[in-house]
Amino acid sequence: MNLSQPPLSSALSSALSSLEAFKGDLIPKSVFTTCPYCGVGCGVAAIVLADGKIGVTGDAAHPANKGRLCVKGSALDETVDLQGRLLYPQIRDAVTNLMQRSSWDQALDKVASGFNDIIARHGPDAVAFYVSGQLLTEDYYIANKLMKGYIGSANIDTNSRLCMSSAVAGHKRAFGEDLVPVCYEDLELADVVVLVGSNTAWCHPILFQRITKIKESRPDMKLIVIDPRRTATCESADLHLPVKSGTDVWLFNGLLHYLANNGMTDSGFVDEYTNGSSEALAAAAASSPDLLTVAKICKLDPQDLLTFYQLFAGSKKVITAFSQGVNQSSSGTDKVNSIINCHLISGRIGQPGMGPFSITGQPNAMGGREVGGLANMLAAHMDLDNPAHRRTVQTFWDSPQIADKVGLKAVDLFQAIEQGKVKAVWIIATNPMVSLPDADQVQRALSKCQLVVCSDIIEKTDTNAFADVLLPALGWGEKDGTVTNSERCISRQRAFLTAPGEARADWQVLCDVGQRMGFGGFDFSSPHEIFDEHARLSTFANGSAAGDVTPRVFNIAGLTGMDKAQFDALQPIQWPVSRDAAGELISTQRLFADNRYSHPDGKARFIATPPRAPMHATDEDFPLNLNTGRVRDQWHTMTRTGKSAKLADHVQESFIDMHPQDALLYGVREGSLARVSSKWGAMVARVQHGGGIARGSIFVPIHWSNQSASDARIGAVVNPVVDPVSGEPEFKNTPVRVDDFPVAWHGFILSRKELDLDSVTHWTRIQGRTFARYEFAGRNIINDHGQWTRELLKIADPDADWLEYADTTAGVYRAAHLVDDRIDICVFISPRPDLPSRAWLASLFAKDYLEDADRVGLLIGQPIEKGADAGPTVCSCFGVGRNTICSAIREQGLTTVTQVTTCLKAGGNCGSCVPEIKKLLATTLVEEAVSH
Numbered sequence: 001m002n003l004s005q006p007p008l009s010s011a012l013s014s015a016l017s018s019l020e021a022f023k024g025d026l027i028p029k030s031v032f033t034t035c036p037y038c039g040v041g042c043g044v045a046a047i048v049l050a051d052g053k054i055g056v057t058g059d060a061a062h063p064a065n066k067g068r069l070c071v072k073g074s075a076l077d078e079t080v081d082l083q084g085r086l087l088y089p090q091i092r093d094a095v096t097n098l099m100q101r102s103s104w105d106q107a108l109d110k111v112a113s114g115f116n117d118i119i120a121r122h123g124p125d126a127v128a129f130y131v132s133g134q135l136l137t138e139d140y141y142i143a144n145k146l147m148k149g150y151i152g153s154a155n156i157d158t159n160s161r162l163c164m165s166s167a168v169a170g171h172k173r174a175f176g177e178d179l180v181p182v183c184y185e186d187l188e189l190a191d192v193v194v195l196v197g198s199n200t201a202w203c204h205p206i207l208f209q210r211i212t213k214i215k216e217s218r219p220d221m222k223l224i225v226i227d228p229r230r231t232a233t234c235e236s237a238d239l240h241l242p243v244k245s246g247t248d249v250w251l252f253n254g255l256l257h258y259l260a261n262n263g264m265t266d267s268g269f270v271d272e273y274t275n276g277s278s279e280a281l282a283a284a285a286a287s288s289p290d291l292l293t294v295a296k297i298c299k300l301d302p303q304d305l306l307t308f309y310q311l312f313a314g315s316k317k318v319i320t321a322f323s324q325g326v327n328q329s330s331s332g333t334d335k336v337n338s339i340i341n342c343h344l345i346s347g348r349i350g351q352p353g354m355g356p357f358s359i360t361g362q363p364n365a366m367g368g369r370e371v372g373g374l375a376n377m378l379a380a381h382m383d384l385d386n387p388a389h390r391r392t393v394q395t396f397w398d399s400p401q402i403a404d405k406v407g408l409k410a411v412d413l414f415q416a417i418e419q420g421k422v423k424a425v426w427i428i429a430t431n432p433m434v435s436l437p438d439a440d441q442v443q444r445a446l447s448k449c450q451l452v453v454c455s456d457i458i459e460k461t462d463t464n465a466f467a468d469v470l471l472p473a474l475g476w477g478e479k480d481g482t483v484t485n486s487e488r489c490i491s492r493q494r495a496f497l498t499a500p501g502e503a504r505a506d507w508q509v510l511c512d513v514g515q516r517m518g519f520g521g522f523d524f525s526s527p528h529e530i531f532d533e534h535a536r537l538s539t540f541a542n543g544s545a546a547g548d549v550t551p552r553v554f555n556i557a558g559l560t561g562m563d564k565a566q567f568d569a570l571q572p573i574q575w576p577v578s579r580d581a582a583g584e585l586i587s588t589q590r591l592f593a594d595n596r597y598s599h600p601d602g603k604a605r606f607i608a609t610p611p612r613a614p615m616h617a618t619d620e621d622f623p624l625n626l627n628t629g630r631v632r633d634q635w636h637t638m639t640r641t642g643k644s645a646k647l648a649d650h651v652q653e654s655f656i657d658m659h660p661q662d663a664l665l666y667g668v669r670e671g672s673l674a675r676v677s678s679k680w681g682a683m684v685a686r687v688q689h690g691g692g693i694a695r696g697s698i699f700v701p702i703h704w705s706n707q708s709a710s711d712a713r714i715g716a717v718v719n720p721v722v723d724p725v726s727g728e729p730e731f732k733n734t735p736v737r738v739d740d741f742p743v744a745w746h747g748f749i750l751s752r753k754e755l756d757l758d759s760v761t762h763w764t765r766i767q768g769r770t771f772a773r774y775e776f777a778g779r780n781i782i783n784d785h786g787q788w789t790r791e792l793l794k795i796a797d798p799d800a801d802w803l804e805y806a807d808t809t810a811g812v813y814r815a816a817h818l819v820d821d822r823i824d825i826c827v828f829i830s831p832r833p834d835l836p837s838r839a840w841l842a843s844l845f846a847k848d849y850l851e852d853a854d855r856v857g858l859l860i861g862q863p864i865e866k867g868a869d870a871g872p873t874v875c876s877c878f879g880v881g882r883n884t885i886c887s888a889i890r891e892q893g894l895t896t897v898t899q900v901t902t903c904l905k906a907g908g909n910c911g912s913c914v915p916e917i918k919k920l921l922a923t924t925l926v927e928e929a930v931s932h
Contacts, residue, residue, distance in 0.1 A: 031496035032059050034483050035073045036134065036476040037635050039360030040064055040206050041485025042073055043572065046477065046496050054080055054477070054497075063572055064184060064485055070205035070910040071633055071647065071876040078644035080477050080497065086459040087501025090470040099470060104502065107469055108509070111426070112516035114451040114469075118424045119151065128155035128413055128422045131373065132429035133163070133362030136481030136493060138530040139506035140364070141371040142522070143428065144379055146510055148372065149399035150519040154384055154407030155422065157375040159430040160365040161410040161727055166327040167358035168369060168377075169726040170336025173607050174344070176598030177381050177553055178369050181591040182319065182355040183487040183574065188214040189353030190319040192311050194224045196248065196339065197325015197732075199231040202632040204323075204359055205912035212236050212911070222311055226251070227325060228627065229699060230692035232915035239307055242694060244299040245625055246733050249331060249611035251298050251305075252338035254288035256281065258309045259345050266347030273595045273603055280341050280606035287611050299694075312342070317353035324361060324629065328731035330615050332723045337607035344604055350592030359486050366484035370554060370575075371534060375407030376727075380538045381554040392541045397521060409727030410436065411720055418445035426453040428506060429473065433462035434637040434705040437729045438680045439715035455506055458639045462706045462713070472503040476640075479505055481527040484575075488588075490556070491572040528567035535560040550600050558585050614733040615721045618696070622678060622735035624662065625697045628714055629731075632912055633876050634703045642708055645769040649873035652766045652838075653775055654685040654712040656738060657699040663687060666738050671833040673741040673762060673777060676700060678734050681716030684741050684762055686833070698738060702731075709764040710757075743777040745811060747829035750774075750841055755793065771845045773838060782829070785813035789827055793817070805859045816858045821849050826858060836861040839881055840869040874920070875906035875913040885917065889924045897921070 030045040043062020047055040054077040060067035089107035090099040102110075118126050129147050131140065147156040171178045184207065187193055193211055200208040215221045215236070225237040226248070234240040243251055259265065260281055270277050288294045291309070295302040312318055320343065326335045340356045348354040360366055372379040382389035384406050394402040408416050414432065416422045418441060425446075436442050446452055446466035454467040457475040464470060473479075477497040484490050507530060514522035524530050535556045543551030558577035562570070574587045597604045618625055633647040641647045656674055668674040668687050675684050676698065685700060693699055704712035719734035743761055750771050757763040763776040782788045785806050795802070795817055804815035814836075816826040823844050828835050840863045844854055853864040863869055870881030888894055888903050897917050901908040907917050 031494050032062075032492070033477070033494045033496065034062075034363065034491040035069070035076070036363050036493070036640075037072050038204055039362055039365055039486040040204050041363060041483060041489060041491055042069055042206055043491065044069065044073060044076065046076070048496060053077065062491070064487070064489060064491075065206045068206050068209065068910060070912055072635060072641060074877055074910065075641070075644045075646045076476070078646060079640045080475070081643065082500050083643065084458050084460065085475075085500060085503075086456055086464075086470055086472040087503060088472060089502065092468045099467070104504070107471060108512050108516055110469055111453050111471075112513050114453075115151070115424055115513075116517055118450065122423060124151045124153035125155055126422060127151065127153065127424040128157075128408065128417075128426070130410065130413060130425060130427045130430065130432060131156065131158045131368075133158060133160040133360075133365040133368055134429040135364060135368065135506060136479060136483060136527070137364060137367035137371060137534065138481040138527040139428075139510070140368045140373050141379065141530055141534045142507045142510040142514075142524070144372045145397060145399075145521065146514045146519070148378065148403040149394065149397045149401070150514060150517075150521065152401040152403055154375050154403035154405065155413065156373075156407060157410045157413055158368055158373045159410070159432070159435055160362060160368050160373060161375075162328070162435060162729060162731070163324055163361035164327055164358065164365050165374060165409075165728045166329065166332030166723055166726040167322075167336055167360075168374065169333040169723075170340060170607075171358070173333070173337055174340045174605055175592075176550070176600075176605075179553055179591055179598065180358055180366075180486065180488055181349060182357045183589050184210065186319050186353050186355065186357070186590065187211050187321070189317060190221070191315040191317040191353070192222045192224065192319070194226065194308075194312070194318065194320045195233060196226045196320060196322040197327075198321060198323035198359060199227065199229075199233050199629065200321070200323070200359070201233040201236070201912060201915050202231065203361075203630050205632075205910050207359065208233065208236075209911040212914070222315075224308055224311065228694060228697060232632070232912075234692070235915035235918050239304060239311075241298075241300055241304055241308060244297070245627060245697065246329065246331070246614040247298040247611070248326060248329075248335045249338045249609050250288050250294055252335070252342055253284035253609060253611065254291065254294035254305075255309055255312060255342050256284040256338070256345055257288050258291070259313055259342060260284075262313060264313045264346050266345070269347035269595070270345060273597075274344055274606060275601070275603050276606035276608070277345065279608040283608040283610045284341075313346075316348065318343075318348050319353065319355060319357055321357040321359050323359045325732060327358075327726075327728055329728070329733065330721050330723050330730045331612055332728050333725040334607075334609040334611070338609040341606050341609070344606055350590070350595060352590065355590070355592075357486075363485070364483040366486065366488065367482065367490075370484060370538075375409050375413075379534070380540075381552045393537070396537050396540045399521060400519075409722070411438075411722050411727065411729055414442050414445045417449050420448065423449065424451035424453070425449055426455070427463060428455040431461050431463045431637045431639065431705070433466070434713055434715055435702070436715055437718035437731065438720035439713055439718075440681045441720070455509060457503070460707060461637070461639060471509055472501060473509070474499055474503050474505050478503065481507070482531060482570075487574060489572050489574045490559075490570075490577075492568075492570050494568070526564060528562060528564045531567060532560060532562060550598060553591060553598055614730060616719050616730075616733070616735050618735045622737050623696075624658075624736050624738060626676065626678070626717060626734040626736040627697055627699045627732050628702050628718060629699065631701045631703065634701075636703065637705045638703045638708055643767060645767050646876050646879070648767045649879070650876050651701070652773070653764045654683075654701055654704040654709060654714070655688045656685045657688055657690040657693050658738065659693050659695045659697075660689050662695055662698070662738075663689070668738055668740050673743060675739050675741045676714070676717055676736050677739070678717045678719065678736045680718065680720065682711075683714050683717055684711045698736065704764070710760070710762050712764065742779070744779050744781060745829055745831050746777045746833040746835060747827060748773065748775050748835060748838060749793070749825065749827045750838070750845065751793070751825045752845070753825075757792075759792075768842055768845065771842070773842070785829060786815070789813070789815055789829075793825055793827070795825075803855060803858055814859060814861055818850065822847070823850055828861065837869045837871070839871055839873070874916050875904075877909035877913075878905040880904050880906040882920065885920050886924050889921060890928055895921065895925065
């Protein structure tokens with residue numbers, strides 16, 4: 001008996017196959033994209049789940065991160081909601097001066113006609129674009145094509161000017177082109193890694209974890225950190241050199257002199273492949289004649305300095321990785337070249353595990369450089385001041401004109417706006433009211449500007465408050481294109497969310513405006529068409545007599561001619577990119593293996609770097625030096641990361657980190673408010689003693705704006721002086737003073753509804769999971785705390801479930817408003833800043849019902865149950881607090897980070913909290929030893 005089934009008919013088989021395909025379509029699929037934060041360029045696997053929530057994990061196949069994400073990347077799902085989003089075009093009403101919703105046609109016509117009218121009356125240099133490293137390469141390309149090739153002005157600059165333009169200028173001087181010669185793998189192959197001006201553990205966590213992981217497997221590998229502050233990065237270092245701010249050139253000139261005098265010159269390499277060594281060596285000898293002189297100028301221990309010089313000299317495989325501490329300086333370009341000089345003199349370049357490495361700050365700072373995003377560049381690594389390059393670009397674009405002189409760099413641009421020279425500005429994907437130095441000057445400029453257009457994803461920012469036209473842009477997860485990371489790796493950002501409201505891609509809006517201005521050349525219908533033009537320009541007349549005779553290294557000829565499907569499927573790839581005879585893509589991992597550079601003679605150039613002190617020095621009126629930078633879990637001006645409760649847990653407020661002796665000298669106390677002021681402006685924040693700052697200096701983070709705090713924009717204080725070559729501002733060296741900011745009381749509120757606290761002297765808003773938290777302080781005398789608090793919180797119902805405790809003598813007040821036995825608002829006020837734990841109170845908001853013990857705890861200001869207070873967050877990935885970690889160390893006898901991770905998970909994901917766990921281990925174990 002034949003029990004086998006008869007063959008299916010072809011129709012039935014086809015139907016079943018279609019059903020299986022349909023079922024497959026119902027299963028959510030991950031979209032592989034790229035993180036929108038730092039320049040590491042981590043791959044992300046994003047998925048829209050059945051309940052509409054977003055799932056985010058690291059892309060294990062991406063070469064940058066191999067599946068790992070830092071806490072910011074891991075929290076991307078908390079930042080893609082539509083709260084606060086700009087969803088529709090808006091135009092300011094001339095009569096009411098209020099923004100009104102408009103159609104896209106009305107908004108685009110206003111932008112196009114406004115720019116055309118101003119150009120007709122005042123010329124093309126009367127308009128400008130100010131763009132961002134947050135843009136995709138395709139957006140950047142169109143913006144530069146429109147401004148430089150059609151409007152005919154180079155007045156397009158970018159917030160990347162603020163973070164890596166000194167590296168660009170240094171590369172161009174040394175190599176003839178803006179080229180990063182190394183790759184991430186080199187950090188793992190090196191025997192010595194030198195991190196200069198980079199808190200890599202916090203600012204580029206995944207790269208730092210790659211370094212520390214390989215260091216564990218190769219204990220002989222040395223990590224040296226050169227930074228005025230003792231940052232989290234220093235916890236893993238073999239040597240920390242706390243160099244005096246602004247003295248980096250003396251330090252590296254000293255290294256150059258040491259290498260030359262100790263037989264470490266690679267004479268064959270220097271003679272055959274470089275120029276200018278004698279001039280550079282003479283400048284180094286003049287400024288840094290001996291080790292003791294350098295140590296004195298840089299305020300370093302001579303033995304530590306000698307150790308650094310010896311480690312560099314004795315190890316062929318050396319990577320010197322640098323970031324904002326080098327770039328953000330009035331001598332930033334010379335700092336970059338002083339580092340490159342040391343690699344050139346010893347031939348430590350062009351081979352695995354060695355070379356200078358600029359670690360960029362933004363996700364597409366490199367992509368912007370590829371398309372000429374700076375005011376002094378043209379697309380495809382061509383130069384504005386080179387007539388042959390201008391002809392090449394204009395010919396390729398078939399454009400009516402081409403900018404023939406360098407445009408206004410960022411700081412100069414906003415000064416020109418205030419002076420009335422630039423009458424229209426289009427600001428795209430950035431917030432200069434917060435991020436630029438002398439930020440109050442930016443406010444004055446925008447207040448006077450005839451036409452301010454802002455493209456953004458967020459409606460209310462400090463900058464957008466001055467817009468005449470607001471244009472809603474697509475955000476991460478919605479837009480589609482490419483970005484390039486710090487190792488020249490081109491990766492795709494892919495859309496997995498639908499466009500919200502009427503938001504549009506930046507490239508599309510720019511093309512629409514270009515067409516309305518009467519220009520051809522902007523009839524693109526998708527990002528892949530723009531990318532193809534960008535790729536074709538990279539190879540157009542590249543190295544031929546028709547263009548420039550020197551081949552440009554930036555060449556992605558292998559990526560030309562892709563159709564949409566091929567573009568969609570593009571895998572991460574490092575440029576230059578070509579194809580072999582079989583048509584397979586050939587990527588380039590590291591540059592200069594052939595010792596060929598982009599100067600006309602093919603040689604690299606030493607640059608003489610006679611050092612100079614910062615332009616503005618401390619004095620009696622401003623005796624302290626201000627250094628600015630990032631904190632671990634926030635990004636730029638917090639328009640995105642500020643939405644995440646997970647990211648808010650680590651550092652809740654802006655702060656002034658200063659040495660305890662300086663605090664005593666200037667009459668301020670830890671935990672209290674103080675004012676930081678300079679010749680340019682002032683801000684207010686809370687004093688802390690982080691333990692990593694030298695006397696005479698303070699550190700303040702950059703992230704807080706008028707949207708998140710009453711008076712915490714540090715950009716208003718920062719020195720606007722710039723590097724004369726790169727135009728990058730001096731963010732690391734501003735003379736300031738610190739004064740007590742007296743208040744009568746301190747307090748905080750946790751509230752499920754948004755509050756207006758503008759009537760209060762000082763406030764900061766922090767995002768919680770189901771509530772907003774407000775830290776606040778006032779100078780007013782509160783006679784009746786209950787009445788004053790109810791009026792502030794707008795609780796008018798006399799029968800409201802209102803718990804309160806008041807000690808009128810001590811000025812202490814605690815209250816909570818409950819709705820259906822669920823906490824809605826709580827408020828704590830005291831004359832002292834040391835208030836109850838916010839972490840414990842935050843946990844009450846997760847409860848649907850408050851038990852009697854919770855109510856009692858609210859009134860006495862502390863939890864009834866032991867262990868209920870986890871303390872300030874240390875590990876944001878897993879939400880592990882300081883108290884929890886310290887208790888586990890004590891009670892379970894933990895002695896290593898691995899043991900803490902095994903016990904609590906803390907430190908087991910991105911690893912950016914590992915330095916803090918190490919400190920907690922050390923301090924807790926010491927405390928235990930002393931107590932016994």
